[in-house]
Amino acid sequence: MKKILFILLLFISLKGYSQFDNYFENKTLRIDYFHSGNYEHEYYRPDELIEKDIWAGSKINLVDTFDYGKFRIMVYDTLSGKLIYSRAYSTLFAEWRTTAEGKGSCGNFSETMLIPFPKKVINVVFQSRDSLSKWQNIASQVIDTKNEFILKPKKSSNEIIPLHYSGDVTQKLDIAIIADGYTKKDIEKMKKDFENFKDYLLKSKPFDKNIDKINIWGDAAISAESGITNPVDTFVAKTILGTSFNTINSDRYLMTLENKTLHDQLSNVAYDQIIIMCNTKKYGGGGIYNFYCTAAAGNAQSEFLLQHEFGHAFAGLADEYYTSEVSVEDFYPLTIEPWEPNITTLVNFESKWKNMLDKNTPVPTPAVNENNKITGVYEGGGYISKGVYRPFIDCTMKSAHANLFCPVCKRAIQWMIDFYSK
Ligand SMILES: [Zn+2]
Incomplete structure (x- = not known):
């Protein structure tokens, strides 16, 4: 049985590598672009394409499985239409546009995405979450590395x-x-x-x-x-x-x-x-x-x-504290489940740490001393004292205590380490 499992695992990982080799070279394409706009509108404008002579990411986990972040790039092989790489992320622009300044004037931010260097023509689709947290296509860029002007990296001497x-x-x-x-x-x-x-x-x-x-x-x-x-x-x-x-x-x-x-x-x-x-x-x-x-x-x-x-x-991970000098407004609408793994509005708690709760733990869980070591659903988190919940009374994401990630944060970190190290 072990042998069959081993052969199966070997097959799966070889399949992963061949997917990488089909579409990518073992180096990086750095895509620089401008992301501009304000609270209401956003625009993408291509900047430079830069080649880097090594790829640091996984060759197995090419498509992002976490569904976190405010933005996402989806990389499609234009010939087959197949999704061959994706990565979700957030940026300073996303925070700035929720400030009082970002609700009025227009900002312009340089951003960079790194993807494995494509062998064939790709279509890069830039997506944003809308007000209901659904992904929407905002812009796209067709890149043919054989014909496109690609800059060689400006090697630093560091x-x-x-x-x-x-x-x-x-x-x-x-x-x-x-x-x-x-x-x-x-x-x-x-x-x-x-x-x-x-x-x-x-x-x-x-x-x-x-x-x-x-x-x-x-x-x-x-x-x-x-x-x-x-x-x-x-x-x-x-x-x-x-x-x-x-x-x-x-x-x-x-x-x-x-x-x-x-x-x-x-x-x-x-x-x-x-x-x-x-x-x-x-x-x-x-x-x-x-x-x-x-x-x-x-x-x-x-x-x-x-x-x-x-x-x-x-x-x-989200901030689990809820008294804040951070100048972001309306960060977590209470009718939407936030994408961060360590806070919840209970709109879709099944997608969070519900499976880590003891069946006797009340929801919400009172933040009293005897619950100090209990994974629960404690009110207050994500800069908001009512309607947003965190998993533990204290955590490195809540107060200035080092080496105190709660069980839910530890699990989220472990998932990510495993994703990158395959
Ligand atoms: Zn935590």
Whole structure:
């Protein structure tokens, strides 16, 4: 029986590889585009197509199975009409357009998607969720890599430091940690901070049980000036990635708008996920699903910040807190089940962690001391105190506690590690 199972598994994985080899070369097509608009409208405009000489993603899991995120690209083989690759994600534009500013004026954001390099003509369809959370086609772009003008990568000269290596990049989750706000004089500190960031991840649960499925790379990008821009204190540092506090008018929100620079600086490292390690003592960070995350490296809470923000960026986890200075409005309409795996409006709880509840656990579950270790349905989450529920009384996605992902968040992280490491 075991032998049959083994042959079957071998057949399935060979079939996966042949699908990849049919349609793709073992390198990356970086698709840069502009995503613009406001709360009501959105537009896509193609920018550059750039070739990268390695593919870091899975060769088996080409189609996204999670259904998270605000946006999605669907890559079709034009000849057969077959879906050959997809990936869902969120962006800063999605957050900005829900702010007061985004409801009035028009914003223009550079975004990048990485797909395996197609051998044949493809049709890339850009989709967004509508107000009912259904996917709608917004734009499309036919790409023929044989005839299209494809730029060669602008190779950065950054030193790439292998911080943790467990094997072939296509069969592992590859995390690139890129430095921002470190000058040449800060290089020793940068290397120490890289080691700390690696440990914050690999020594925390559930990453600690998966170290053989993960590679971590340090990208030693050098900045002209030391520190991180903080507009509230009128401190400006000329840094390589332009990361700044006070993104969308939220003091602790640490993001960069320089998308193309970020991806150029990462041109000689293979990655599935990006962490920007910021040389600042000030508390702050940010994380957006399949986009990137940031964390302050010199703060007493850096360990928590990194785990929390990586939870957003990597596993699509929502904030489980509900008192917020985050300036996003109407983020979770109560008539729609949110896509994040760790909050629910109970509209479609079956799709969430219902199968992890003990049959005696009441729904909703009272947030009282004796339920401290019980997976339940606790009211308050996703910046909203009524009508949005979280799975545990406390969690790294709720309060500033490191290494405390709740069972539902741990399960979601595990799913994602397994997806990337096939
Ligand atoms: Zn949680």
